[in-house]
Amino acid sequence: MPIFEQGDVKIDVDEDGFMEEPEQWNEKVAMALATTEGVNELTERHWKLVNYLRDYYAKFGIAPMIRKLCKETGFSLKEVYEMFPSGPAKGACKVAGLAKPTGCV
Amino acid sequence: MSQEPIKSDKIEKALALFKKRMNRQAVLSFGVCVHCGMCTETCHYYEATKDPKMAPAYKADKVRKIYKKHFDWTGKIIPSWVGARDIKTEDDLKELVDVVFGSCTMCRRCTFNCPMGVDKALIMRTMRGVLTELDLAPQGVKDVSRDQWTIGNQMGVSDEDYLETIEWLNDELKTELDDPSASLPLDVENCNMVYAINPREIKYAPMSLLAAGKIFHAAGESWTLPSKGWDNTNFGLFSGDNALGGHMGKLVFENVQRLKGKSLVCSECGHGYRATKWESPNWSGIILEQPIYNFLEIMVDYVKSGRIKLDKTKNTEPVTYHDPCNLARSGGITEEPRFLLRQSIMDFREMYPNRADNWCCSGGGGAMSMSEFSKRRLEVAKVKADQLKATGAKIVATACHNCVDALMDLIRHYKLDMKVALVGELVANALVMERKAIPVMPAYAADSFLSGFRILVTDDEPDMVAFISAVLGDHGAEILRASNGDEALSILRKEKPSMMTLDLSMPGKTGVEVYEEMKNDKFLKDIPVFIITGQPELRKLIYDGSYPPPNGYVDKPIDEEKLLLNVRKILNLQHEKT
Numbered sequence: 001m002p003i004f005e006q007g008d009v010k011i012d013v014d015e016d017g018f019m020e021e022p023e024q025w026n027e028k029v030a031m032a033l034a035t036t037e038g039v040n041e042l043t044e045r046h047w048k049l050v051n052y053l054r055d056y057y058a059k060f061g062i063a064p065m066i067r068k069l070c071k072e073t074g075f076s077l078k079e080v081y082e083m084f085p086s087g088p089a090k091g092a093c094k095v096a097g098l099a100k101p102t103g104c105v
Numbered sequence: 106m107s108q109e110p111i112k113s114d115k116i117e118k119a120l121a122l123f124k125k126r127m128n129r130q131a132v133l134s135f136g137v138c139v140h141c142g143m144c145t146e147t148c149h150y151y152e153a154t155k156d157p158k159m160a161p162a163y164k165a166d167k168v169r170k171i172y173k174k175h176f177d178w179t180g181k182i183i184p185s186w187v188g189a190r191d192i193k194t195e196d197d198l199k200e201l202v203d204v205v206f207g208s209c210t211m212c213r214r215c216t217f218n219c220p221m222g223v224d225k226a227l228i229m230r231t232m233r234g235v236l237t238e239l240d241l242a243p244q245g246v247k248d249v250s251r252d253q254w255t256i257g258n259q260m261g262v263s264d265e266d267y268l269e270t271i272e273w274l275n276d277e278l279k280t281e282l283d284d285p286s287a288s289l290p291l292d293v294e295n296c297n298m299v300y301a302i303n304p305r306e307i308k309y310a311p312m313s314l315l316a317a318g319k320i321f322h323a324a325g326e327s328w329t330l331p332s333k334g335w336d337n338t339n340f341g342l343f344s345g346d347n348a349l350g351g352h353m354g355k356l357v358f359e360n361v362q363r364l365k366g367k368s369l370v371c372s373e374c375g376h377g378y379r380a381t382k383w384e385s386p387n388w389s390g391i392i393l394e395q396p397i398y399n400f401l402e403i404m405v406d407y408v409k410s411g412r413i414k415l416d417k418t419k420n421t422e423p424v425t426y427h428d429p430c431n432l433a434r435s436g437g438i439t440e441e442p443r444f445l446l447r448q449s450i451m452d453f454r455e456m457y458p459n460r461a462d463n464w465c466c467s468g469g470g471g472a473m474s475m476s477e478f479s480k481r482r483l484e485v486a487k488v489k490a491d492q493l494k495a496t497g498a499k500i501v502a503t504a505c506h507n508c509v510d511a512l513m514d515l516i517r518h519y520k521l522d523m524k525v526a527l528v529g530e531l532v533a534n535a536l537v538m539e540r541k542a543i544p545v546m547p548a549y550a551a552d553s554f555l556s557g558f559r560i561l562v563t564d565d566e567p568d569m570v571a572f573i574s575a576v577l578g579d580h581g582a583e584i585l586r587a588s589n590g591d592e593a594l595s596i597l598r599k600e601k602p603s604m605m606t607l608d609l610s611m612p613g614k615t616g617v618e619v620y621e622e623m624k625n626d627k628f629l630k631d632i633p634v635f636i637i638t639g640q641p642e643l644r645k646l647i648y649d650g651s652y653p654p655p656n657g658y659v660d661k662p663i664d665e666e667k668l669l670l671n672v673r674k675i676l677n678l679q680h681e682k683t
Contacts, residue, residue, distance in 0.1 A: 002480070015479035038517065065262065066309050067270040077277070077311065086513060089309040102248040103259045104305055104338065104374075104473050104507040 006032040018093070018100040025054075025097035037091040039084060046083055046095075049073055053096035063093050063101050109195050115239065116192060120175060122235045127176060134228050135172040137221045138162055144215035144225070149464050150208055153485040159208060161215035165225045167204045168232045198241060205232045206243050207478035210469030211343070212430040217461060229470075234345025242344055245474035249340045250349055257356055258336035260304040270307050271330060278318045282538065287322045289314070292364065293329040297628075298403070299366035300328055301337035301357050301381065303374040303506040313373060313506070316533035320404060323536050324412040325601070328370070334360030337371045339380035343471030347388045354385025358393045367631070369397045373527050375429030375505035376469075379436050396627060399432070401441040401504055404532055406628060408448055410598035414537040420450040424531065425498035427456065427512060428463040429505035442504050442528045449535035454496045464489050466503070468511025486515035494521055504528045553581025558676055561585040561605035563593040563619070564637070565612060569661070573606055573637070576665055577672065590614025594622060597629050604656070604675055609638040609647075617646045624652040633675045637663060 001020060004013040009032040012020040017036055019025060030050060034042055042050070052073050056064040066088055070077060084091030089105045127135075140162055145151055150159040157163060166188060173180030173189035180189030192198060211226035219225075236242055242250075252261040262270075268291070275289045290296070300321075306314040321328050334356035341350025361369045371378040382397045407413040426446055432438040439460040446453050456463065467486035472478065493501055493516070501512055501523055512525045560582045562573045567588070574584045585602055587593035589611055597605065609616035616636065623629040638644065639661035648654055657671040 014476045016476045018476075036517075062261065065266050065270060065307070066311060067266065067273050071273070081312075086517065087309055089305075090510075090513070100476055101309070102245060102252070102261070102474060103308075104303065104471075105309065105510050 004032070004036075006035070014100060016100050019097045022057075022097050022099075029097065030095050033097075034095045037084060037086050037094055039091065039095070042095075043083075045075070045079075049075065049080065049083060049092055050096045053092060053098060057096070057098050063089065063098055110193060111195055111198065119192060119198075119235055119239060120171075122238050123171060123231070124176070126231050126234060127172075130224060130227055131231055132176075133222070134165075134224045135169050136177070138165065138169065138223050139221060141220065144219055144223075147215045147218040149212075149214075149467065149488040150481075150485045153487045159485075161209075161225045164204050164208055165223070165228045167201060168228050198236070198239070201232055202236055202241055202243070205229045205236065206246070206471075206475060207481060210430075210465045210467065210472050212465035212469045213434050214430070214462070214465065217434060226470075230342075230345045232345070233343070234347065237344045237346050243475040243477055245476060246340065246344050246471055249471075249474055250344050250346065253336070253338075253340055253349060253353055257333065258304045258307075259338050259340060260308045262304055262307055264332070267307055267335070268332065270311070274311055274315060274318070278315055278322070281315065282319060282322065284322070284538075287318065289318050290329045292332045293327075295365050295367075296327045296329045297367045298326060298328040298370045298398075299361045299364055299368070300330055300370050300372065300400075301335055301377075302330070302372040303338050303377055304336050305506045305510075306372065307335075310506075310509075313527045313529055316527070316529045317372060317400065319533045319536060319538075320407065320413060320529065323538055324407045327601075329364060329366065331357075331360040331364060334358075337374055337377035337381050339377060339385065340471060341388060342376050342380045342384060343474075350380065350384060350388035351390065354381065354389035355391055357381060358385070358389060358391045361393060361395055366395060368395050368627070369393065370400055370403055371397065372400050373504040373506065373529055375431035375436075375507060378438075379431040383435070398627075399436070399438055399441075399504075400529060401432075401438060401445065404445055404529065405441045408445065410628075411595065412599055413532075414539065415449045415532065415535040416537050417447075417449055417451050417535055419535045420531050421452070422450075422499040423452040423454055423497060424450045424500045424502050424526075425454045425456045425493070425496040426459070426528075427466060427493075427501050427503040427508060428460055429503060429508045430463075430465055430469050432504055433463060434461045438504075442502070445528055445532055446502060449532045450502075452498075454498045456492055456496050456501075458492075464492055466505075466508040466511040467515055468507055473507060473510050473514075482511075483515060483518045486511070486518065490515050490519035490521060493523060494519075498523065500524050500526050500531075502526050502528050502531055554673065555676070556581030558603040559583040559585060559600065560672070561587060561593060561596055561600070561602040563587040563590075563605060563611075563616075564608040565589060566608075569608070569637075569663075572663065573668070576668055580669065582672075590616070590619040593619055594629075597623065597632060598626075601628075602632065604633040604635060604672070606635045606637050607655075609636060609643040610640050615643075617643065617650075620647055620655065621650065621652065633657075635659075635671060635675055637661065637668075 011024045089101045144161040148161045170190040173187045180187045209229045213226045216224045249259045278287045339353040378399050467489050509525050516523050564570045578584050607616045633656040635657040636655045656675045
């Protein structure tokens with residue numbers, strides 16, 4: 001199994017770089033993963049989105065629809081893509097420590 | 106690793122499944138490979154690694170050996186001569202999973218370069234089907250297949266979430282266009298088009314659906330999204346499971362029928378279009394009466410007929426185009442996207458090789474859903490990365506949601522300075538929104554049974570146009586006028602009237618030519634035509650043609666009663682039909 005290492009962060013990931021053990025997640029891990037998705041700084045707005053994703057995933061075991069994400073966080077579609085250029089499925093979910101979404105993504 | 110022999114019932118099951126799939130094309134592809142090596146350098150897995158085990162013929166032989174052993178007479182007699190081998194151990198099965206799921210995107214580039222016409226993707230898909238039935242498919246493929254079977258779409262989107270998302274996008278569209286009449290219609294019956302999409306557009310990336318909404322709105326199209334059967338993708342194509350293929354095809358087709366749509370349009374998804382148009386009829390046993398189009402074809406028609414106007418100065422960055430395998434190699438759609446891009450961007454740069462010879466995005470065949478092979482996928486994506494880099498473009502446009510994700514992945518992996526966009530998104534960005542001025546003739550007569558109908562009157566004699574317009578207008582019809590054939594065709598395309606009257610002898614394009622052109626145009630052929638002519642002998646030209654006869658006919662000089670009777674008849678008939 002591949003291991004993702006950056007600074008003192010060392011976690012198990014799948015071949016696409018998504019976390020294998022969600023309990024290993026912490027803010028440092030999120031920051032390290034963010035750099036692999038072209039996000040160099042996690043602002044308050046990023047955290048709001050990441051935390052929402054984590055809460056939803058803990059509750060339902062899947063990633064939320066973009067509709068729910070926008071509605072609950074108050075961000076527009078455009079803002080979400082500005083914060084995470086690779087989109088909610090790949091970028092935001094990866095940083096939030098979710099498993100890789102299923103399907104053509 | 107397990108050298109453990111497979112239980113004999115499992116082998117028997119695998120062989121039985123294999124045998125079941127031996128149709129004519131499969132036997133041809135298994136039987137005729139001469140190992141000439143032509144395919145080797147056509148495969149990006151080989152090209153990036155130079156590993157002979159990645160040559161298409163070598164990979165195909167991993168499956169072919171089973172065919173040779175059990176179905177080929179030479180293999181039965183002298184197995185070693187033709188490389189015939191059995192599946193014996195669990196490792197043999199694991200190796201097959203690695204080959205058919207992990208080392209081939211079923212892009213068919215090798216097939217195009219095979220002098221014998223061996224369809225290696227078919228060989229891979231045949232074995233994928235067997236492994237899927239043995240429950241050995243990669244987990245990602247299983248997950249998606251399960252969601253398609255049980256929920257009806259590949260991302261497990263519930264009905265409630267789908268409807269709520271459409272409602273939200275509906276509001277977004279109105280806001281973006283600042284036009285309350287813009288909408289994403291849902292479950293509207295009798296539309297010209299039922300639009301089936303990729304669930305990615307609902308779950309994560311709805312920009313392409315908004316773009317389509319804008320384009321349909323600008324063109325004044327009558328279209329609808331279905332509330333069910335809206336997923337045009339089909340993992341049956343990737344898993345090799347024909348039953349799943351049929352299930353998904355049936356869902357889409359039945360909803361086009363339920364909504365009485367006049368055509369089915371697939372959004373920009375390569376495999377979805379291929380599966381829906383070319384494979385699902387076989388898998389589902391349903392031959393849809395309505396034609397099936399790709400959204401690219403529809404957009405081309407809008408531009409050519411003037412229904413939408415584009416301003417290419419709105420897209421200034423250099424753009425190249427990546428041909429999705431399932432559209433270019435397996436669907437023949439290569440010129441439509443180029444036409445659209447040249448109309449909507451300033452700087453188009455061709456990628457080499459291109460069209461049917463293009464390299465795979467590296468994510469085909471469901472590869473994006475199989476994480477266990479992602480490392481290899483990204484390694485062999487080097488071929489694509491080099492090809493993209495050489496264009497010097499800042500944006501790579503494509504017409505497939507799966508290609509979008511694969512390209513984004515490799516762009517990040519190889520640190521290219523590029524973005525990915527769908528063709529429809531670039532077209533939507535170049536749209537010139539203008540309100541249409543529709544010529545209106547007020548309905549002032551008491552008996553306005555034609556109110557609500559728009560009738561195009563075509564005649565080269567102004568007196569005749571004035572007379573017919575007055576008679577029909579007096580009864581409430583909204584009149585459009587054309588004085589020659591070309592003008593008539595252009596108004597037909599733009600305005601889609603309820604019917605038209607057509608003079609046969611006109612300078613330039615004759616009425617007969619206009620009629621023929623209409624019948625050959627998928628968007629115009631259903632508009633009722635009422636022939637009005639002073640030269641009844643010309644009537645023969647139309648009735649003798651191979652087209653369906655016109656909907657009505659009167660001679661000049663026109664009898665007012667007869668004219669109205671015919672128009673009433675034509676519109677009533679048409680009204681009942683829809």
